[in-house]
Amino acid sequence: MNIPTNLRYSKTDEWYDPASGKIGLTDYAQSQLSDIVFVEIVVNKGDSIETGKQVASVESVKAAADSYAPVTGKVAEVNENLSGNPETLNKDPYGEGWMAKIEGGDAGGLMDSTAYTKYCEEREH
């Protein structure tokens, strides 16, 4: 399980990069979903979003899930490449698989990598 130390994590398995403002699905989330065949980002550039608001809809061969904003802020950019290449979420969840870039986010309420690792391990049992 890849859980980078520079990111912050939500209980609904999204990551937030305080340095770049990018958000996405964690490695744990993509492995639980298995092969992702469809991604639709449901926010647009310029939207104001709040923590917990839906950012994307994701479908895999066996499951469907919504992805939520881990922080409150303004959408500065969305990853347009995802809809044509949903498998990117499986292959590179923390890199090319980013979903959106949020301006003005605050990582305050999120878990660090140690807490998130523990949170994932708890759910493994």
Place this chain on the structure above:
Amino acid sequence: MQPGGIEPVLVHDPEMGMTYIPHSPKERDEMLATVGVKKLEDLFTGVPAKLRFPKLDLPPALSEMEAAAELSEISLGNENIRTELVSFLGAGAYNHYIPAAVGHILQRGEYYTAYTPYQPEISQGTLQAIFEYQSLIAALTGMEVSNASHYDGATAVAEAVNMADAQWRGKRKKVILSPALQPQYRQTLRTYLQYSDMELVGDDPHADLNASTDQMEYLIDEMTALVIVQYPDFFGRVYDFSHLIEMAHGKGALVCVVANPTALGLLKTPGEMGADMVVGEAQPLGIPLSFGGPYLGYFATRKQFLHKMAGRLVGETVDNRGQRAYVLTLTAREQHIKRERATSNICTNQGLLTLAASVYLSLLGKKGFRQVAELCYQKAHYTASQISKIKGYSLCFDTPFFHEFSVCCPRPVAAINAHLIEHGFIGGYDLGQDYPSLKDHMLLAVTEMNTKDEIDALVEVLSEVPHD
């Protein structure tokens, strides 16, 4: 028995004989106590007392032989279009010849289940038949993808609205309906959408029916999610919707064309016109006319909307030995997985009827299917020209038509139809029922089933209708 388990009991009821009931009397008492009633009958107090346990005044029981004789005598009172009557009625369901092999193949045990199997991949033949159905519908409509079907044409149209709603995610709520869309489809849409905030406009019964497509262009705006037109329209008229679709796309709106599949054997496809969805009633493809169905709704769209399309979808793949195989695919978009976030709460299909449509189209082939469409076209045009020569009758519209046309009559349609049925004809649809401005207007359909003799006889009877 496991401690705490449920013990099924065999109850001996003197009336019913031995009946297997999975609940023990003790369990029933517990359930009644939980919901707060004393006895089973108390659950039905909401039903008016006189209807609750009515005394059914039934005749004495018959033996199977006696019952069969009685039912067959009752059925002799039926008149139908396979024997006595000649039909010129269409308005959404059409009388076409069904090759005998269609029924034979449908009744093969391997296919004779109306449901997509619950363990689908074990039934490769069923999945292959659905895949072929999808491929045929896509080819016929000029679209990229078709689902595995809906209940009927009306519900397929409703699913088009659901798909547009899913696509716009609440940003656009207006749906423009052509007033020339089948009236019952429009009713079904209103039933489906009664608790939705989608707004249906454009089908005012007093709308100018001669200018319907122009009027629709005028209605399309930045809030329009979807425009729905029919091809040929309810009055039988054929319009090229290319311009309307271009206009709609200019405003960002989607367009759904409700098409008669037989007409698509001859006419430009809605796909060529740029439609985003093509849906409709596939009954003309090898499914007999019957009162209330079962019929077959087809739904085709473009690849970009695939994930928003409702319904089952069969895909072709290769198995682990490299052999061609069929699977149910992209199921995560359906309601059993995506729950309330799915486009539709319906993901069943009309398995047996999709098979009928596939077998019908395969037996006729591309050429044969076109011939059916040409025969319909030519016979309908012959009929129309003969009727328009009768004093008092005229064609309502001068727009090109396929196999159905509207006739202005000298007397109320009900009276004419009463006269026709005496002569063995089922007359046309009374358009005045749905369109106040079309009082005394009849919609007639002609298919390959109507012979020249029958058409000439119809014209003869129509001209005899007293002109008082």
